[in-house]
Amino acid sequence: MSELNRKSPERLQDRVDQVVQLLERHGLADALVRGHGGPGLINPLQQQDQIELQHRLDELHSADVAYILESLPLAERLAVWQLVKYDRDGEILLEVSDAVREILIADMDNQEIIAAANMLDADELADLAPDLPRDVVRELMDMLDAQQRERLRSALSYDEDEVGALMDFDMVTIRDDVTLEVVSRYLRRFDILPDHTDKLFVVDNDGRLQGVLPIKKLLVSSPDALVAEVMVTDPVIFDPQAHASEAAQAFERYDLVTAPVVDAGGVLCGRLTVDEVLDYIRQESETEALNSAGLREEEDIFASVWKSVRNRWAWLAINLCTALIASRVIGLFEGAIEQLVALAALMPIVAGIGGNSGNQTITMIVRGIATGQVQVAHGQRLLRKEAGVAMINGLFWGLMLAIIAYILYGNVALSVVLMAAMLLNMLLAALMGVVIPLARLRTGGDPALGSSVLITAITDSGGFFIFLGLATLFLL
Amino acid sequence: MSELNRKSPERLQDRVDQVVQLLERHGLADALVRGHGGPGLINPLQQQDQIELQHRLDELHSADVAYILESLPLAERLAVWQLVKYDRDGEILLEVSDAVREILIADMDNQEIIAAANMLDADELADLAPDLPRDVVRELMDMLDAQQRERLRSALSYDEDEVGALMDFDMVTIRDDVTLEVVSRYLRRFDILPDHTDKLFVVDNDGRLQGVLPIKKLLVSSPDALVAEVMVTDPVIFDPQAHASEAAQAFERYDLVTAPVVDAGGVLCGRLTVDEVLDYIRQESETEALNSAGLREEEDIFASVWKSVRNRWAWLAINLCTALIASRVIGLFEGAIEQLVALAALMPIVAGIGGNSGNQTITMIVRGIATGQVQVAHGQRLLRKEAGVAMINGLFWGLMLAIIAYILYGNVALSVVLMAAMLLNMLLAALMGVVIPLARLRTGGDPALGSSVLITAITDSGGFFIFLGLATLFLL
Numbered sequence: 001m002s003e004l005n006r007k008s009p010e011r012l013q014d015r016v017d018q019v020v021q022l023l024e025r026h027g028l029a030d031a032l033v034r035g036h037g038g039p040g041l042i043n044p045l046q047q048q049d050q051i052e053l054q055h056r057l058d059e060l061h062s063a064d065v066a067y068i069l070e071s072l073p074l075a076e077r078l079a080v081w082q083l084v085k086y087d088r089d090g091e092i093l094l095e096v097s098d099a100v101r102e103i104l105i106a107d108m109d110n111q112e113i114i115a116a117a118n119m120l121d122a123d124e125l126a127d128l129a130p131d132l133p134r135d136v137v138r139e140l141m142d143m144l145d146a147q148q149r150e151r152l153r154s155a156l157s158y159d160e161d162e163v164g165a166l167m168d169f170d171m172v173t174i175r176d177d178v179t180l181e182v183v184s185r186y187l188r189r190f191d192i193l194p195d196h197t198d199k200l201f202v203v204d205n206d207g208r209l210q211g212v213l214p215i216k217k218l219l220v221s222s223p224d225a226l227v228a229e230v231m232v233t234d235p236v237i238f239d240p241q242a243h244a245s246e247a248a249q250a251f252e253r254y255d256l257v258t259a260p261v262v263d264a265g266g267v268l269c270g271r272l273t274v275d276e277v278l279d280y281i282r283q284e285s286e287t288e289a290l291n292s293a294g295l296r297e298e299e300d301i302f303a304s305v306w307k308s309v310r311n312r313w314a315w316l317a318i319n320l321c322t323a324l325i326a327s328r329v330i331g332l333f334e335g336a337i338e339q340l341v342a343l344a345a346l347m348p349i350v351a352g353i354g355g356n357s358g359n360q361t362i363t364m365i366v367r368g369i370a371t372g373q374v375q376v377a378h379g380q381r382l383l384r385k386e387a388g389v390a391m392i393n394g395l396f397w398g399l400m401l402a403i404i405a406y407i408l409y410g411n412v413a414l415s416v417v418l419m420a421a422m423l424l425n426m427l428l429a430a431l432m433g434v435v436i437p438l439a440r441l442r443t444g445g446d447p448a449l450g451s452s453v454l455i456t457a458i459t460d461s462g463g464f465f466i467f468l469g470l471a472t473l474f475l476l
Numbered sequence: 477m478s479e480l481n482r483k484s485p486e487r488l489q490d491r492v493d494q495v496v497q498l499l500e501r502h503g504l505a506d507a508l509v510r511g512h513g514g515p516g517l518i519n520p521l522q523q524q525d526q527i528e529l530q531h532r533l534d535e536l537h538s539a540d541v542a543y544i545l546e547s548l549p550l551a552e553r554l555a556v557w558q559l560v561k562y563d564r565d566g567e568i569l570l571e572v573s574d575a576v577r578e579i580l581i582a583d584m585d586n587q588e589i590i591a592a593a594n595m596l597d598a599d600e601l602a603d604l605a606p607d608l609p610r611d612v613v614r615e616l617m618d619m620l621d622a623q624q625r626e627r628l629r630s631a632l633s634y635d636e637d638e639v640g641a642l643m644d645f646d647m648v649t650i651r652d653d654v655t656l657e658v659v660s661r662y663l664r665r666f667d668i669l670p671d672h673t674d675k676l677f678v679v680d681n682d683g684r685l686q687g688v689l690p691i692k693k694l695l696v697s698s699p700d701a702l703v704a705e706v707m708v709t710d711p712v713i714f715d716p717q718a719h720a721s722e723a724a725q726a727f728e729r730y731d732l733v734t735a736p737v738v739d740a741g742g743v744l745c746g747r748l749t750v751d752e753v754l755d756y757i758r759q760e761s762e763t764e765a766l767n768s769a770g771l772r773e774e775e776d777i778f779a780s781v782w783k784s785v786r787n788r789w790a791w792l793a794i795n796l797c798t799a800l801i802a803s804r805v806i807g808l809f810e811g812a813i814e815q816l817v818a819l820a821a822l823m824p825i826v827a828g829i830g831g832n833s834g835n836q837t838i839t840m841i842v843r844g845i846a847t848g849q850v851q852v853a854h855g856q857r858l859l860r861k862e863a864g865v866a867m868i869n870g871l872f873w874g875l876m877l878a879i880i881a882y883i884l885y886g887n888v889a890l891s892v893v894l895m896a897a898m899l900l901n902m903l904l905a906a907l908m909g910v911v912i913p914l915a916r917l918r919t920g921g922d923p924a925l926g927s928s929v930l931i932t933a934i935t936d937s938g939g940f941f942i943f944l945g946l947a948t949l950f951l952l
Contacts, residue, residue: 013848063729071849073857184695193692196733198674215691216669219660252758253539255751257672257733274750275731281754282728285761286843292768293839293928294832301844301854305864312836312869319832320873323825324880330821331884337813337820344813344820345806348936349799351824356770356795360788363769367762368777372489373547378777381549388781393788397796404800408807452769460824 012064015056016071022053023076032079054083062088066095069104073302078107089116094124099300099307101131110136114143122148123168123270126155154269163247164240166280167261167270170194173201174227176210181223183213196273198257202231208266211235237262238272244280249371251277292452294319315453322457326351329461333468336476342409343471346418349401351463354425357393358455361386361433369437369447376442383434390430394423413475421467428466429459488540491532492547498529499552508555530559538564542571545580549778554583565592570600575776575783577607586612590619598624599644599746602631630745639723640716642756643737643746646670649677650703652686657699659689672749674733678707684742687711713738716745720756725847727753768928770795791929798933802827805937809944812952818885819947822894825877827939830901833869834931837862837909845913845923852918859910866906870899889951897943904942905935 023029026045042050057065057080065084069077069092081104084092089108093101093116105113113136117125122144129137129152141149151169158164172193174183183200187193199212211231221230236254238247238261250256251274261270286298294315299308330337330347337344365382368374374382398419406415432455437447499505502521518526533541533556541560545553545568557580560568565584569577569592581589589612593601598620605613605628617625627645634640648669650659659676663669675688687707697706712730714723714737726732727750737746766774770791775784806813806823813820841858844850850858874895882891908931913923 013851061730067729067849070847187695188697190696193696195692195731196674197692198672198733215695216671216673219663219691220666220669221664252751252754253543254537255671257674257750274733274754275728278728278750278754278757281757281761285757285765289761289764289768289843290839292765293835295836295839299840301840301849301858302861305861305868308861308865309868312833312865315836316829316832316869316873319829320825320877323828326828327821327825330824331818334817334821338817341810341814342807344823345803345810347820348806348824348827348940349796349803352799352802352936353792353795356792357788359769360771360791363766363771364775364777367765371546373543373777375489382777385778385781385784389784389788392781392785393792397792401796401800460828464824 012067013071015060015064016068018056019053019068019080020072020076022049022056023079025049028053029076029079032082033075050083053080057084062091063095066092066100069096070100070300074103077103077302081107086112086115087119090119090124090128093128094120097298097300098131099298099303103300105131110139114139118143121168121170122151123155125152126165129156158240161244162240163238163242163244163261163272164270166244166247166276167240167272168194168276169270170197171201171260171268171271172197173203173207173268174213175204176202176226176228176231178227179223180218180221180225180227180230183218183227184223196258196275199235201260201268201271202227203268207268209237209260209262209268212260235260239264240269244277245284245370247272248277248281248284288448291450294453318450318453322453322460325457326460326464329464330468333464333472336468336472339476340414340471342405342411342414343468346405346414347464347467350418350421350425350467351460353397353422354429354459354463355456357390357426358429358433358459359452361389361430362437362451362455365434365437366448366451369441374438376438379434379438382438383431386430386434387427390426391423394426395419398422414471417470417474418467421463421470424466424470425459425463428462429455432458488543489547491536491540492544494532495529495544495556496548496552498525498532499555501525504529505552505555508558509551526559529556533560538567539571542568542576545572546576546776550579553579553778557583562588562591563595566595566600566604569604570596573774573776574607575774575779579776581607586615590615594619597644597646598627599631601628602641605632634716637720638716639714639718639720639737639748640746642720642723642752643716643748644670644752645746646673647677647736647744647747648673649679649744650689651680652678652702652704652707654703655699656694656697656701656703656706659694659703660699672734672751675711677736677744677747678703679744683744685713685736685738685744688736711736714748715740720753721760721846723748724753724757724760764924767926770929794926794929798929798936801933802936802940805940806944809940809948812944812948815952816890816947818881818887818890819944822881822890823940823943826894826897826901826943827936829873829898830905830935830939831932833866833902834905834909834935835928837865837906838913838927838931841910841913842924842927845917850914852914855910855914858914859907862906862910863903866902867899870902871895874898890947893946893950894943897939897946900942900946901935901939904938905931908934 026049028046028049031042031046065088069080072080089112093104096104110133113132117128117140120128125140141152144152155165174186197215199214201212202210204210211233212235213227213231217230236250236256236259238259240261240263257274259272260268261272263269290298294312296311296314299311365374401422402415402419405418406412436454437451440447502525504522504525507518507522541564545556548556565588569580572580586609589608593604593616596604601616617628620628631641650662673691675690677688678686680686687709688711689703689707693706712726712732712735714735716737716739733750735748736744737748739745762774770788772787772790775787841850877898878891878895881894882888912930913927916923
């Protein structure tokens with residue numbers, strides 16, 4: 001058992017530490033980066049470290065090398081990158097995050113890139129292509145055979161979020177008029193079957209999908225049975241133009257490992273595998289989490305300060321604009337604040353709670369829309385429900401706050417205005433939390449995009465306006 | 477091709493609409509809920525609808541029935557639930573969301589629950605058990621055979637977030653001293669192989685894992701070869717006590733479909749499948765998104781107002797506390813605001829931008845920790861970088877804001893104070909954004925938990941304090 005592989009992040013971190021140690025104990029990293037791998041610049045001790053390091057890297061899975069590259073600061077990262085065998089460069093580039101990939105590719109010359117890309121399949125090349133220099137892509141295109149070039153072109157023709165961009169071409173196809181015995185013999189002629197092969201694709205002479213033969217069925221059925229008798233004729237299939245998130249939902253729902261991708265004419269054009277779907281789901285949830293925190297894209301943790309500033313400035317700018325609007329709303333009521341300065345201390349509470357409450361509502365609705373359970377037709381029902389929730393929360397928390405404010409300021413009228421403002425702002429938040437995503441859904445927009453920023457902007461400015469407005473009307 | 481199944485959310489929505497139509501056109505839903513399925517209360521037209529509806533439901537995948545149940549308002553949901561064949565109840569309960577499952581189980585009597593649970597495997601029962609009445613679980617335990625009971629007990633002994641809670645027991649095990657021919661014959665004796673069987677598990681007489689035989693290899697290798705010659709001896713394996721998120725990362729990294737779960741003694745105790753991992757990943761990212769919006773758990777979109785209020789109140793309470801603290805900070809400076817009311821209008825900008833910037837930093841760090849790429853040892857380096865980013869952003873946006881403030885108020889000193897406060901609050905945000913998650917990591921806490929609330933609380937109160945404090949010192 002000891003040779004079995006208990007893999008875990010801790011273990012991976014140990015490996016990163018070992019690599020760092022090898023790079024640093026005799027200054028190998030510096031020597032490599034300075035000499036860019038040229039001979040003569042590396043002393044014997046460093047050479048020994050280099051050999052050991054290379055040996056360790058060769059033993060690791062490409063995904064682990066990718067992880068190590070991501071975990072290393074820039075100089076060490078490039079030193080390790082030089083030591084990776086060129087025939088693994090392509091695979092590793094596919095595994096690293098976008099931010100790190102950019103840095104690694106920038107460190108390679110065109111010949112190195114082409115050598116690395118040559119080891120990849122058409123669908124993998126398509127994933128890499130957007131990050132490669134234009135002339136390299138052209139050169140690669142020329143080097144491919146006709147079938148590969150056609151596949152690359154087809155894969156590149158799809159949008160990033162379409163099923164076609166995720167599919168691969170590693171399909172084992174069979175005919176329906178042969179016996180399972182013949183299929184088994186046919187399979188035995190392969191050196192190796194494509195990863196994730198859990199079903200064979202049954203096609204006719206024109207490449208049209210007739211059904212699928214799950215390997216599970218192949219293994220338990222009589223060898224004399226015909227494929228046509230055993231195959232499943234109603235598998236879940238996907239259109240290459242379908243949105244990847246639909247495919248991801250179907251993979252989750254029906255517990256799929258692979259599924260055929262079929263064009264409008266019924267011709268099998270590729271295959272979707274669960275590992276691509278998993279990557280897609282992870283990436284989507286990353287993007288969502290980053291965007292909701294105001295980051296444009298994934299940031300290499302060791303990225304330069306300038307790169308980070310560029311990544312973050314867009315959302316800060318938006319935030320500044322919304323904050324300025326809120327500030328101008330307050331500016332309208334400077335007279336009121338001058339007369340009753342307690343207003344200044346209380347107004348951020350009204351705005352803050354409204355924002356929190358609005359974010360709760362809009363998050364529920366956006367998620368419901370994403371899973372398809374919320375439709376435009378549900379608008380009224382949802383509005384009634386959210387208004388009810390806002391009413392209860394507004395009355396309860398408003399009352400709490402009114403009591404606290406009374407203890408602090410001893411002003412009953414101020415407390416009543418505060419409570420009314422809380423309630424109204426929470427109702428505004430509920431209304432906008434339902435209306436904004438449903439309006440976006442009706443007009444075909446993305447209900448999630450910037451929803452949190454928008455609702456917070458509304459509840460901030462709205463909260464200040466309602467509270468200070470009511471105060472002006474009733475207190476002064 | 478027409479009988480092939482193009483599944484997509486739109487299609488599913490059509491089915492939901494058809495179900496709703498059948499339930500409503502002759503009042504079937506009302507009749508069912510009123511009569512609770514009893515005879516005599518349903519008129520002939522309704523009976524016809526019921527038969528058609530039942531037929532449609534029988535044809536659907538359990539996951540699709542679950543989706544329909546989730547998409548229906550309460551009365552319609554319970555009506556449909558009555559029409560689902562009892563032998564599918566268990567499967568469907570496994571598929572619906574927690575919130576909906578609670579409602580469905582509350583609608584069943586103990587005998588119905590036991591009948592449904594009887595159709596499930598031990599690992600599935602374990603998933604359901606926490607939602608079932610205590611006495612039902614006891615009764616179920618008594619009905620299981622010794623092996624199933626042992627498995628259920630073992631599955632229940634693990635924490636929700638441990639690999640043991642996700643594993644199932646559907647393993648095909650073989651010995652290493654037989655030929656592939658024998659293995660193939662053995663497999664043919666199964667009526668059906670477990671879902672996701674991409675590898676067979678090779679164990680010795682004591683049940684200790686020796687290796688795995690990928691089906692891919694079984695299919696292409698010579699039938700005369702021994703299992704021992706062909707099997708993979710270093711598969712990725714998991715400890716049942718390992719954290720599920722580690723397993724999820726390994727599944728993504730190594731593109732796994734299934735993996736053996738092995739205890740400390742080397743004994744194979746279960747199997748992890750990609751569909752469970754996928755569900756886990758989706759659930760984690762859901763929880764994260766909900767929490768960051770201040771929702772405790774997933775909410776049934778048609779839940780009652782009261783249920784929603786309960787789900788949301790905790791975070792609103794926390795939010796109110798932090799808002800009150802910020803309000804008291806402002807209260808300290810009421811004198812300053814009275815003298816220079818522009819401070820009241822400008823202070824939310826300082827706090828808001830600081831919060832946005834702090835959230836950006838903490839999100840980066842928390843994500844880096846989650847993937848294992850950020851260690852406590854990186855603290856200094858990260859602090860320098862984030863301070864650099866904050867410095868640049870603070871100077872730039874501070875200057876922009878200072879200019880705008882000068883245009884509005886024509887007060888140079890006020891503009892300078894505003895700029896200084898922006899810069900200092902952004903530095904505070906950067907410092908806390910790095911220190912909070914790393915301190916939590918060092919003390920073994922969850923770096924993500926409430927991180928956004930905490931940083932926002934600090935940048936709000938801190939922003940008000942810095943801005944109003946500087947103003948008091950230099951402007952009055």
